[in-house]
Amino acid sequence: MPIVEGNIRKMHASAVDGLASYSLPIGEHNLAIDPLIGQTLSVRWNGDIHCVHCNRKTRKSFNQGYCYPCVMKLAQCDTCIIKPEQCHYDQGTCREPEWGEAHCLTDHFVYLANTGTVKVGITRHVSDGISSRWLDQGATQAIPLLRVKDRLTSGLVETACKQHIADKTNWRTMLKGTPDDVDLAARKQELLALIADDIATIQQQQGLQSVAEVDGPAVAIRYPVSHYPEKIKSINLDKDGEFAGQLQGIKGQYWLLDGDRVINLRKYAGYHLHIEYQGA
Template sequence: MTMYSGGLRKMQVATNKENQVQYTLPVGDERVDMNALIGQSLTLTFNGEIHCVHCHSKTKKSFNQGYCYRCLITLAQCDSCIIKPEQCHYHEGTCREPQWGEEHCLTDHFVYLANTGTVKVGITRHVTEGVSSRWMDQGATQAMVMLRVPDRLTSGKVETLCKAHIADKTNWRTMLKGQPDEVNLSQVRDELLEAIAAPLDELRHEKGLQAVSPVTDEIHAIDYPVERYPEKIKSINLDKTPSFSGTLQGIKGQYWLLDEDRVINIRKYAGYQVTLNT
Protein backbone atom coordinates (compact mmCIF):
# COMPACT_ATOMS: atom_id res chain seq x y z
CA MET A 1 0.00 0.00 0.00
CA THR A 2 1.17 3.52 -0.85
CA MET A 3 0.14 6.55 1.22
CA TYR A 4 0.05 10.20 0.15
CA SER A 5 -0.77 13.05 2.56
CA GLY A 6 -1.25 16.79 2.14
CA GLY A 7 -3.45 19.39 0.54
CA LEU A 8 -5.73 18.23 -2.25
CA ARG A 9 -5.87 20.10 -5.57
CA LYS A 10 -7.87 19.67 -8.76
CA MET A 11 -6.51 16.98 -11.04
CA GLN A 12 -4.07 18.12 -13.71
CA VAL A 13 -4.98 17.01 -17.21
CA ALA A 14 -3.22 16.28 -20.48
CA THR A 15 -3.91 14.08 -23.50
CA ASN A 16 -1.86 11.27 -25.03
CA LYS A 17 -1.52 10.50 -28.74
CA GLU A 18 -4.93 8.82 -28.75
CA ASN A 19 -6.51 11.93 -27.17
CA GLN A 20 -7.26 10.02 -23.97
CA VAL A 21 -7.13 12.24 -20.91
CA GLN A 22 -4.23 11.56 -18.53
CA TYR A 23 -4.94 12.56 -14.93
CA THR A 24 -2.43 13.57 -12.27
CA LEU A 25 -3.63 14.29 -8.73
CA PRO A 26 -1.63 16.73 -6.57
CA VAL A 27 -1.65 15.68 -2.91
CA GLY A 28 0.71 17.94 -0.98
CA ASP A 29 4.06 17.76 -2.78
CA GLU A 30 3.23 14.42 -4.41
CA ARG A 31 1.80 13.88 -7.88
CA VAL A 32 -0.27 10.74 -8.25
CA ASP A 33 -0.82 9.04 -11.63
CA MET A 34 -4.56 8.41 -11.41
CA ASN A 35 -4.89 6.55 -14.72
CA ALA A 36 -2.66 3.85 -13.26
CA LEU A 37 -5.15 3.38 -10.41
CA ILE A 38 -8.16 2.58 -12.59
CA GLY A 39 -9.51 -0.78 -11.46
CA GLN A 40 -7.70 -0.62 -8.12
CA SER A 41 -8.91 -0.02 -4.57
CA LEU A 42 -8.21 3.27 -2.78
CA THR A 43 -9.13 5.08 0.40
CA LEU A 44 -9.40 8.86 0.75
CA THR A 45 -9.59 10.40 4.23
CA PHE A 46 -10.21 14.08 5.08
CA ASN A 47 -8.43 15.02 8.32
CA GLY A 48 -10.74 17.94 9.15
CA GLU A 49 -8.48 20.84 8.10
CA ILE A 50 -8.89 23.12 5.08
CA HIS A 51 -6.12 25.43 3.89
CA CYS A 52 -6.76 28.22 1.39
CA VAL A 53 -5.27 27.35 -2.01
CA HIS A 54 -3.98 30.92 -2.39
CA CYS A 55 -2.76 32.22 0.98
CA HIS A 56 -2.54 28.76 2.64
CA SER A 57 -4.19 30.01 5.83
CA LYS A 58 -6.43 27.61 7.76
CA THR A 59 -10.11 28.20 7.11
CA LYS A 60 -13.27 26.65 8.52
CA LYS A 61 -15.05 26.84 5.17
CA SER A 62 -13.93 26.68 1.56
CA PHE A 63 -15.27 29.17 -1.00
CA ASN A 64 -15.03 28.97 -4.79
CA GLN A 65 -13.40 25.53 -4.63
CA GLY A 66 -10.58 26.21 -2.23
CA TYR A 67 -10.36 29.87 -1.11
CA CYS A 68 -10.76 31.39 2.33
CA TYR A 69 -13.28 34.21 2.78
CA ARG A 70 -10.62 36.96 2.79
CA CYS A 71 -9.27 35.78 -0.57
CA LEU A 72 -12.82 35.38 -1.88
CA ILE A 73 -13.56 39.09 -1.38
CA THR A 74 -10.14 40.48 -2.38
CA LEU A 75 -8.73 38.42 -5.26
CA ALA A 76 -9.58 39.26 -8.86
CA GLN A 77 -9.71 35.55 -9.67
CA CYS A 78 -12.60 35.20 -7.18
CA ASP A 79 -14.63 38.18 -8.43
CA SER A 80 -18.11 37.59 -9.83
CA CYS A 81 -16.95 38.56 -13.32
CA ILE A 82 -14.94 35.33 -13.49
CA ILE A 83 -18.25 33.46 -13.53
CA LYS A 84 -19.94 36.15 -15.61
CA PRO A 85 -17.27 37.47 -18.02
CA GLU A 86 -19.76 39.86 -19.63
CA GLN A 87 -19.51 41.80 -16.34
CA CYS A 88 -15.72 42.30 -16.55
CA HIS A 89 -15.08 45.79 -15.18
CA TYR A 90 -11.36 46.29 -15.81
CA HIS A 91 -12.12 49.11 -18.27
CA GLU A 92 -13.96 50.93 -15.46
CA GLY A 93 -10.78 51.01 -13.36
CA THR A 94 -12.32 48.88 -10.61
CA CYS A 95 -10.46 45.60 -11.11
CA ARG A 96 -9.37 44.17 -7.75
CA GLU A 97 -5.90 43.38 -9.11
CA PRO A 98 -5.16 45.33 -12.32
CA GLN A 99 -1.95 43.42 -13.11
CA TRP A 100 -3.76 40.09 -12.77
CA GLY A 101 -6.51 41.44 -14.99
CA GLU A 102 -4.02 42.50 -17.66
CA GLU A 103 -2.44 39.06 -17.68
CA HIS A 104 -5.65 37.04 -17.62
CA CYS A 105 -8.44 39.20 -19.02
CA LEU A 106 -6.79 41.47 -21.61
CA THR A 107 -5.56 38.56 -23.73
CA ASP A 108 -7.11 36.55 -26.55
CA HIS A 109 -10.05 34.35 -25.57
CA PHE A 110 -11.74 31.62 -27.58
CA VAL A 111 -15.46 30.92 -27.81
CA TYR A 112 -16.06 27.20 -28.23
CA LEU A 113 -18.71 24.52 -28.57
CA ALA A 114 -18.50 21.30 -26.58
CA ASN A 115 -20.49 18.09 -26.22
CA THR A 116 -20.74 17.28 -22.51
CA GLY A 117 -23.86 15.15 -22.87
CA THR A 118 -25.64 18.13 -24.40
CA VAL A 119 -24.03 20.78 -26.60
CA LYS A 120 -22.89 23.91 -24.76
CA VAL A 121 -21.05 27.13 -25.51
CA GLY A 122 -18.13 28.33 -23.42
CA ILE A 123 -14.98 30.42 -23.34
CA THR A 124 -11.35 29.55 -22.69
CA ARG A 125 -7.98 31.29 -22.82
CA HIS A 126 -5.82 28.30 -23.63
CA VAL A 127 -6.00 25.79 -26.44
CA THR A 128 -2.81 23.73 -26.24
CA GLU A 129 -2.17 21.51 -29.25
CA GLY A 130 -5.83 21.89 -30.15
CA VAL A 131 -7.32 20.61 -26.88
CA SER A 132 -8.21 22.93 -23.99
CA SER A 133 -7.85 21.75 -20.39
CA ARG A 134 -11.21 23.41 -19.79
CA TRP A 135 -12.88 20.91 -22.13
CA MET A 136 -11.32 18.03 -20.24
CA ASP A 137 -12.34 19.48 -16.87
CA GLN A 138 -15.92 19.66 -18.13
CA GLY A 139 -15.91 16.08 -19.40
CA ALA A 140 -16.45 17.07 -23.05
CA THR A 141 -16.18 14.19 -25.51
CA GLN A 142 -16.17 16.58 -28.49
CA ALA A 143 -15.17 20.22 -28.74
CA MET A 144 -14.16 22.87 -31.26
CA VAL A 145 -13.21 26.54 -31.25
CA MET A 146 -15.68 28.81 -32.99
CA LEU A 147 -14.44 32.40 -32.54
CA ARG A 148 -11.40 34.32 -31.32
CA VAL A 149 -11.84 37.60 -29.44
CA PRO A 150 -9.28 40.03 -27.93
CA ASP A 151 -10.36 40.04 -24.26
CA ARG A 152 -12.54 38.47 -21.61
CA LEU A 153 -15.26 41.13 -21.73
CA THR A 154 -15.83 40.57 -25.45
CA SER A 155 -15.87 36.80 -24.97
CA GLY A 156 -18.57 37.25 -22.33
CA LYS A 157 -20.65 39.40 -24.64
CA VAL A 158 -20.41 36.82 -27.43
CA GLU A 159 -21.25 34.02 -25.02
CA THR A 160 -24.31 35.96 -23.86
CA LEU A 161 -25.51 36.22 -27.46
CA CYS A 162 -25.07 32.47 -27.85
CA LYS A 163 -26.87 31.66 -24.59
CA ALA A 164 -30.15 32.76 -26.14
CA HIS A 165 -29.89 29.72 -28.43
CA ILE A 166 -27.75 27.14 -26.63
CA ALA A 167 -26.81 26.10 -23.09
CA ASP A 168 -23.73 27.51 -21.37
CA LYS A 169 -23.59 25.10 -18.43
CA THR A 170 -22.56 21.46 -18.07
CA ASN A 171 -25.09 19.18 -16.42
CA TRP A 172 -22.66 17.04 -14.43
CA ARG A 173 -25.16 14.24 -13.91
CA THR A 174 -25.80 13.97 -17.65
CA MET A 175 -22.06 14.12 -18.29
CA LEU A 176 -21.44 11.17 -15.94
CA LYS A 177 -24.21 8.94 -17.29
CA GLY A 178 -22.12 7.58 -20.14
CA GLN A 179 -20.66 8.21 -23.56
CA PRO A 180 -22.96 10.66 -25.37
CA ASP A 181 -23.91 10.35 -29.02
CA GLU A 182 -21.67 12.22 -31.43
CA VAL A 183 -22.89 15.62 -32.58
CA ASN A 184 -22.06 17.47 -35.78
CA LEU A 185 -20.56 20.50 -34.06
CA SER A 186 -19.72 22.13 -37.39
CA GLN A 187 -23.40 22.21 -38.27
CA VAL A 188 -24.29 23.53 -34.80
CA ARG A 189 -21.64 26.25 -35.20
CA ASP A 190 -22.97 27.34 -38.61
CA GLU A 191 -26.56 27.48 -37.36
CA LEU A 192 -25.54 29.37 -34.21
CA LEU A 193 -23.45 31.94 -36.09
CA GLU A 194 -26.36 32.52 -38.44
CA ALA A 195 -28.73 33.00 -35.50
CA ILE A 196 -26.52 35.64 -33.86
CA ALA A 197 -25.23 37.26 -37.06
CA ALA A 198 -26.97 40.61 -36.59
CA PRO A 199 -25.96 41.30 -32.94
CA LEU A 200 -22.49 39.92 -33.68
CA ASP A 201 -22.10 42.50 -36.45
CA GLU A 202 -23.15 45.20 -33.99
CA LEU A 203 -20.46 44.00 -31.59
CA ARG A 204 -17.86 44.13 -34.38
CA HIS A 205 -18.97 47.68 -35.18
CA GLU A 206 -18.49 48.59 -31.52
CA LYS A 207 -15.18 46.77 -30.96
CA GLY A 208 -13.65 46.81 -34.46
CA LEU A 209 -13.94 44.51 -37.46
CA GLN A 210 -11.13 42.22 -36.26
CA ALA A 211 -12.41 41.99 -32.70
CA VAL A 212 -14.50 38.89 -33.40
CA SER A 213 -12.74 36.53 -35.79
CA PRO A 214 -14.05 33.16 -37.02
CA VAL A 215 -11.73 30.22 -36.35
CA THR A 216 -11.53 27.24 -38.68
CA ASP A 217 -11.08 24.38 -36.27
CA GLU A 218 -11.53 20.63 -36.45
CA ILE A 219 -13.81 18.75 -34.08
CA HIS A 220 -11.62 17.33 -31.34
CA ALA A 221 -12.67 13.94 -29.95
CA ILE A 222 -11.67 13.39 -26.32
CA ASP A 223 -11.58 10.01 -24.59
CA TYR A 224 -11.73 9.34 -20.84
CA PRO A 225 -10.34 6.44 -18.81
CA VAL A 226 -13.64 4.88 -17.76
CA GLU A 227 -14.28 1.16 -17.32
CA ARG A 228 -17.85 1.57 -16.08
CA TYR A 229 -20.28 4.46 -15.79
CA PRO A 230 -22.68 4.72 -12.82
CA GLU A 231 -26.28 3.67 -13.37
CA LYS A 232 -27.68 5.70 -10.49
CA ILE A 233 -25.35 8.45 -9.31
CA LYS A 234 -24.61 8.72 -5.59
CA SER A 235 -22.46 11.76 -4.81
CA ILE A 236 -19.87 11.60 -2.01
CA ASN A 237 -19.56 14.69 0.21
CA LEU A 238 -16.28 14.79 2.15
CA ASP A 239 -17.79 17.09 4.78
CA LYS A 240 -20.42 14.47 5.58
CA THR A 241 -18.37 11.36 4.72
CA PRO A 242 -14.78 12.25 5.65
CA SER A 243 -13.43 8.82 4.72
CA PHE A 244 -14.41 6.36 2.02
CA SER A 245 -12.94 3.35 0.26
CA GLY A 246 -13.77 1.82 -3.09
CA THR A 247 -12.63 0.64 -6.48
CA LEU A 248 -11.84 3.41 -8.95
CA GLN A 249 -13.79 2.53 -12.09
CA GLY A 250 -13.07 5.63 -14.10
CA ILE A 251 -12.40 9.36 -14.23
CA LYS A 252 -14.28 11.95 -16.27
CA GLY A 253 -14.10 15.71 -15.95
CA GLN A 254 -12.91 16.25 -12.38
CA TYR A 255 -14.93 13.30 -11.07
CA TRP A 256 -13.83 9.93 -9.75
CA LEU A 257 -16.26 7.15 -10.65
CA LEU A 258 -16.29 4.47 -7.96
CA ASP A 259 -18.04 1.17 -7.40
CA GLU A 260 -21.61 1.15 -6.05
CA ASP A 261 -22.40 4.04 -8.44
CA ARG A 262 -20.58 6.55 -6.21
CA VAL A 263 -18.90 9.68 -7.61
CA ILE A 264 -16.89 12.52 -6.10
CA ASN A 265 -15.97 15.90 -7.55
CA ILE A 266 -12.29 16.22 -6.62
CA ARG A 267 -12.06 19.88 -7.66
CA LYS A 268 -14.71 20.82 -5.10
CA TYR A 269 -12.36 19.81 -2.27
CA ALA A 270 -9.25 21.75 -3.25
CA GLY A 271 -7.41 22.80 -0.10
CA TYR A 272 -8.76 19.91 1.98
CA GLN A 273 -5.98 18.15 3.91
CA VAL A 274 -6.28 14.46 3.10
CA THR A 275 -4.58 11.10 3.13
CA LEU A 276 -4.84 8.90 0.04
CA ASN A 277 -4.06 5.19 0.39
CA THR A 278 -3.65 3.20 -2.83
Protein backbone atom coordinates (compact mmCIF):
# COMPACT_ATOMS: atom_id res chain seq x y z
CA MET A 1 0.00 0.00 0.00
CA PRO A 2 1.29 3.52 -0.78
CA ILE A 3 2.44 5.42 2.27
CA VAL A 4 2.72 9.16 2.86
CA GLU A 5 3.65 10.89 6.09
CA GLY A 6 4.44 14.27 7.56
CA ASN A 7 2.85 17.18 9.35
CA ILE A 8 -0.52 18.07 7.87
CA ARG A 9 -2.30 21.35 7.17
CA LYS A 10 -5.98 22.02 6.56
CA MET A 11 -7.24 20.50 3.31
CA HIS A 12 -7.12 22.63 0.19
CA ALA A 13 -10.57 22.91 -1.35
CA SER A 14 -11.68 24.10 -4.77
CA ALA A 15 -14.69 23.55 -7.01
CA VAL A 16 -15.14 22.96 -10.72
CA ASP A 17 -18.65 23.16 -12.16
CA GLY A 18 -19.98 23.21 -8.61
CA LEU A 19 -18.26 19.98 -7.50
CA ALA A 20 -15.90 20.33 -4.54
CA SER A 21 -12.45 18.74 -4.71
CA TYR A 22 -9.91 18.26 -1.92
CA SER A 23 -6.23 17.66 -1.34
CA LEU A 24 -4.32 17.27 1.93
CA PRO A 25 -0.94 18.97 2.43
CA ILE A 26 1.15 16.40 4.30
CA GLY A 27 4.90 16.79 4.68
CA GLU A 28 6.31 17.57 1.23
CA HIS A 29 3.26 16.09 -0.49
CA ASN A 30 -0.15 17.33 -1.54
CA LEU A 31 -2.30 14.21 -1.44
CA ALA A 32 -5.42 14.21 -3.63
CA ILE A 33 -8.22 12.90 -1.42
CA ASP A 34 -11.16 12.58 -3.84
CA PRO A 35 -9.65 9.53 -5.63
CA LEU A 36 -9.37 7.74 -2.27
CA ILE A 37 -13.14 7.58 -1.73
CA GLY A 38 -14.15 3.93 -1.55
CA GLN A 39 -10.65 2.88 -0.51
CA THR A 40 -9.44 1.68 2.88
CA LEU A 41 -7.21 4.12 4.74
CA SER A 42 -5.01 3.59 7.75
CA VAL A 43 -3.98 6.71 9.66
CA ARG A 44 -1.62 6.89 12.63
CA TRP A 45 -0.39 9.91 14.62
CA ASN A 46 3.19 9.52 15.85
CA GLY A 47 2.67 11.92 18.78
CA ASP A 48 4.47 14.92 17.29
CA ILE A 49 2.87 18.33 16.72
CA HIS A 50 4.60 21.23 15.00
CA CYS A 51 3.22 24.76 14.88
CA VAL A 52 1.75 25.56 11.45
CA HIS A 53 3.37 29.01 11.56
CA CYS A 54 6.84 28.70 13.10
CA ASN A 55 7.24 24.89 12.91
CA ARG A 56 8.20 24.78 16.60
CA LYS A 57 7.51 21.41 18.23
CA THR A 58 4.71 21.80 20.76
CA ARG A 59 2.99 19.49 23.24
CA LYS A 60 -0.38 21.06 22.48
CA SER A 61 -1.76 23.05 19.59
CA PHE A 62 -4.11 26.03 19.79
CA ASN A 63 -6.45 27.66 17.25
CA GLN A 64 -6.17 24.64 14.93
CA GLY A 65 -2.42 24.26 14.72
CA TYR A 66 -0.53 27.07 16.45
CA CYS A 67 1.88 26.87 19.37
CA TYR A 68 1.13 29.02 22.42
CA PRO A 69 3.73 31.75 21.69
CA CYS A 70 2.33 32.20 18.18
CA VAL A 71 -1.25 32.34 19.47
CA MET A 72 -0.22 35.16 21.78
CA LYS A 73 1.70 37.24 19.22
CA LEU A 74 0.16 36.69 15.77
CA ALA A 75 -2.55 39.02 14.47
CA GLN A 76 -4.20 36.06 12.74
CA CYS A 77 -4.75 34.48 16.17
CA ASP A 78 -6.19 37.58 17.86
CA THR A 79 -9.80 37.54 19.06
CA CYS A 80 -10.78 40.10 16.42
CA ILE A 81 -10.36 37.41 13.77
CA ILE A 82 -13.31 35.56 15.32
CA LYS A 83 -15.09 38.82 16.19
CA PRO A 84 -14.17 41.24 13.37
CA GLU A 85 -16.36 43.98 14.83
CA GLN A 86 -13.65 44.22 17.51
CA CYS A 87 -10.89 45.07 14.99
CA HIS A 88 -8.54 47.53 16.69
CA TYR A 89 -6.17 48.44 13.86
CA ASP A 90 -7.34 52.06 13.88
CA GLN A 91 -6.41 52.24 17.57
CA GLY A 92 -2.78 51.47 16.76
CA THR A 93 -2.83 48.21 18.74
CA CYS A 94 -2.78 45.63 15.93
CA ARG A 95 -0.28 42.87 16.77
CA GLU A 96 1.13 42.94 13.22
CA PRO A 97 0.14 46.12 11.35
CA GLU A 98 1.53 44.93 8.00
CA TRP A 99 -0.45 41.68 8.24
CA GLY A 100 -3.55 43.65 9.17
CA GLU A 101 -3.12 45.95 6.18
CA ALA A 102 -2.81 42.99 3.83
CA HIS A 103 -5.63 40.88 5.28
CA CYS A 104 -8.04 43.18 7.11
CA LEU A 105 -7.90 46.54 5.32
CA THR A 106 -9.20 45.03 2.09
CA ASP A 107 -12.64 44.34 0.67
CA HIS A 108 -14.66 41.59 2.35
CA PHE A 109 -17.94 39.94 1.43
CA VAL A 110 -20.86 39.23 3.76
CA TYR A 111 -22.78 36.18 2.49
CA LEU A 112 -25.64 33.81 3.13
CA ALA A 113 -25.01 30.05 2.99
CA ASN A 114 -27.06 26.89 3.37
CA THR A 115 -25.12 24.51 5.62
CA GLY A 116 -28.20 22.63 6.79
CA THR A 117 -29.73 25.88 7.98
CA VAL A 118 -29.23 29.31 6.45
CA LYS A 119 -26.42 31.32 8.08
CA VAL A 120 -24.57 34.57 7.57
CA GLY A 121 -20.81 34.71 7.25
CA ILE A 122 -17.76 36.68 6.07
CA THR A 123 -15.16 35.87 3.42
CA ARG A 124 -12.34 37.79 1.74
CA HIS A 125 -12.46 36.05 -1.62
CA VAL A 126 -15.13 34.84 -4.02
CA SER A 127 -13.00 33.33 -6.80
CA ASP A 128 -14.87 32.18 -9.91
CA GLY A 129 -18.11 32.66 -8.01
CA ILE A 130 -17.24 30.30 -5.12
CA SER A 131 -15.42 31.06 -1.86
CA SER A 132 -13.17 28.45 -0.25
CA ARG A 133 -14.86 29.55 2.98
CA TRP A 134 -18.14 28.07 1.71
CA LEU A 135 -16.39 24.80 0.90
CA ASP A 136 -14.75 24.67 4.34
CA GLN A 137 -18.19 25.05 5.93
CA GLY A 138 -19.81 22.39 3.75
CA ALA A 139 -22.31 24.84 2.24
CA THR A 140 -24.52 23.42 -0.51
CA GLN A 141 -25.73 26.87 -1.55
CA ALA A 142 -24.34 30.36 -1.07
CA ILE A 143 -24.91 33.91 -2.24
CA PRO A 144 -22.93 37.11 -1.64
CA LEU A 145 -24.98 39.67 0.26
CA LEU A 146 -22.84 42.80 0.55
CA ARG A 147 -19.35 43.93 -0.32
CA VAL A 148 -17.68 46.04 2.38
CA LYS A 149 -14.47 48.05 2.57
CA ASP A 150 -12.65 46.17 5.35
CA ARG A 151 -12.89 43.51 8.03
CA LEU A 152 -14.16 45.87 10.73
CA THR A 153 -17.08 46.91 8.54
CA SER A 154 -17.83 43.27 7.71
CA GLY A 155 -18.09 42.59 11.44
CA LEU A 156 -20.47 45.49 11.97
CA VAL A 157 -22.69 44.25 9.13
CA GLU A 158 -22.57 40.65 10.38
CA THR A 159 -23.54 41.82 13.87
CA ALA A 160 -26.59 43.53 12.39
CA CYS A 161 -27.49 40.36 10.46
CA LYS A 162 -27.14 38.17 13.55
CA GLN A 163 -30.17 39.81 15.06
CA HIS A 164 -32.20 37.98 12.42
CA ILE A 165 -30.20 34.92 11.33
CA ALA A 166 -27.63 32.46 12.73
CA ASP A 167 -23.91 32.89 12.13
CA LYS A 168 -22.75 29.39 13.08
CA THR A 169 -22.68 26.09 11.20
CA ASN A 170 -24.10 23.06 13.02
CA TRP A 171 -21.46 20.59 11.85
CA ARG A 172 -23.54 17.55 12.80
CA THR A 173 -26.46 18.77 10.70
CA MET A 174 -24.06 19.62 7.86
CA LEU A 175 -22.62 16.08 7.82
CA LYS A 176 -25.91 14.20 7.87
CA GLY A 177 -26.77 14.74 4.23
CA THR A 178 -27.67 17.25 1.54
CA PRO A 179 -30.22 19.76 2.86
CA ASP A 180 -33.25 20.90 0.90
CA ASP A 181 -32.60 23.86 -1.39
CA VAL A 182 -33.55 27.29 -0.11
CA ASP A 183 -34.44 30.38 -2.15
CA LEU A 184 -31.36 32.31 -1.04
CA ALA A 185 -32.06 35.21 -3.39
CA ALA A 186 -35.39 35.77 -1.64
CA ARG A 187 -33.82 35.35 1.81
CA LYS A 188 -31.18 37.88 0.79
CA GLN A 189 -33.76 40.52 -0.05
CA GLU A 190 -35.68 39.82 3.16
CA LEU A 191 -32.54 40.25 5.24
CA LEU A 192 -31.45 43.41 3.42
CA ALA A 193 -34.83 44.95 4.24
CA LEU A 194 -34.48 43.99 7.90
CA ILE A 195 -31.01 45.53 8.27
CA ALA A 196 -31.56 48.62 6.11
CA ASP A 197 -31.49 51.01 9.07
CA ASP A 198 -28.37 49.35 10.49
CA ILE A 199 -26.60 49.63 7.13
CA ALA A 200 -27.50 53.34 6.93
CA THR A 201 -25.95 53.85 10.37
CA ILE A 202 -22.79 51.93 9.38
CA GLN A 203 -22.48 54.04 6.22
CA GLN A 204 -22.72 57.20 8.29
CA GLN A 205 -19.87 55.92 10.47
CA GLN A 206 -17.66 54.26 7.86
CA GLY A 207 -18.52 56.20 4.69
CA LEU A 208 -21.23 56.00 2.05
CA GLN A 209 -19.13 53.69 -0.16
CA SER A 210 -18.21 51.36 2.73
CA VAL A 211 -21.12 48.97 2.03
CA ALA A 212 -22.54 47.99 -1.35
CA GLU A 213 -25.00 45.31 -2.44
CA VAL A 214 -23.60 42.50 -4.60
CA ASP A 215 -25.60 41.35 -7.61
CA GLY A 216 -25.66 37.77 -8.81
CA PRO A 217 -27.46 34.47 -8.31
CA ALA A 218 -26.90 31.88 -5.63
CA VAL A 219 -24.42 29.11 -6.43
CA ALA A 220 -24.94 25.40 -5.79
CA ILE A 221 -22.14 23.19 -4.46
CA ARG A 222 -21.87 19.39 -4.47
CA TYR A 223 -19.48 17.25 -2.45
CA PRO A 224 -17.68 13.97 -3.16
CA VAL A 225 -19.70 11.76 -0.79
CA SER A 226 -20.90 8.22 -1.49
CA HIS A 227 -22.62 7.75 1.89
CA TYR A 228 -23.61 10.09 4.71
CA PRO A 229 -23.52 8.98 8.37
CA GLU A 230 -26.79 8.34 10.19
CA LYS A 231 -25.47 8.57 13.73
CA ILE A 232 -22.23 10.55 13.85
CA LYS A 233 -19.27 9.23 15.82
CA SER A 234 -16.28 11.59 16.04
CA ILE A 235 -12.75 10.21 15.79
CA ASN A 236 -10.42 11.68 18.42
CA LEU A 237 -6.76 11.38 17.42
CA ASP A 238 -5.56 12.84 20.73
CA LYS A 239 -7.29 9.98 22.55
CA ASP A 240 -6.99 7.07 20.13
CA GLY A 241 -3.88 7.94 18.10
CA GLU A 242 -4.99 6.04 14.99
CA PHE A 243 -7.93 4.88 12.92
CA ALA A 244 -8.61 2.80 9.82
CA GLY A 245 -11.60 2.31 7.55
CA GLN A 246 -13.21 2.97 4.21
CA LEU A 247 -13.35 6.62 3.18
CA GLN A 248 -16.92 7.36 2.10
CA GLY A 249 -16.75 11.08 1.47
CA ILE A 250 -15.37 14.53 2.15
CA LYS A 251 -17.43 17.56 3.14
CA GLY A 252 -16.25 20.77 4.75
CA GLN A 253 -12.97 19.85 6.41
CA TYR A 254 -14.29 16.42 7.41
CA TRP A 255 -13.55 12.90 6.25
CA LEU A 256 -16.56 10.57 6.40
CA LEU A 257 -15.71 6.93 7.07
CA ASP A 258 -17.62 3.67 7.41
CA GLY A 259 -19.30 3.00 10.73
CA ASP A 260 -20.75 6.54 10.76
CA ARG A 261 -17.35 7.87 11.83
CA VAL A 262 -16.10 11.36 10.97
CA ILE A 263 -12.91 13.31 11.62
CA ASN A 264 -12.27 17.04 11.33
CA LEU A 265 -8.85 17.16 9.65
CA ARG A 266 -8.48 20.89 10.25
CA LYS A 267 -8.54 20.28 14.01
CA TYR A 268 -5.30 18.31 13.66
CA ALA A 269 -3.29 20.78 11.57
CA GLY A 270 0.36 20.45 12.56
CA TYR A 271 0.05 16.79 13.62
CA HIS A 272 2.54 14.33 12.12
CA LEU A 273 0.48 11.61 10.45
CA HIS A 274 1.37 8.35 8.74
CA ILE A 275 -1.22 7.47 6.07
CA GLU A 276 -1.50 4.23 4.14
CA TYR A 277 -4.02 3.77 1.33
CA GLN A 278 -4.75 1.25 -1.40
CA GLY A 279 -3.49 3.25 -4.37
CA ALA A 280 -4.48 2.84 -8.00
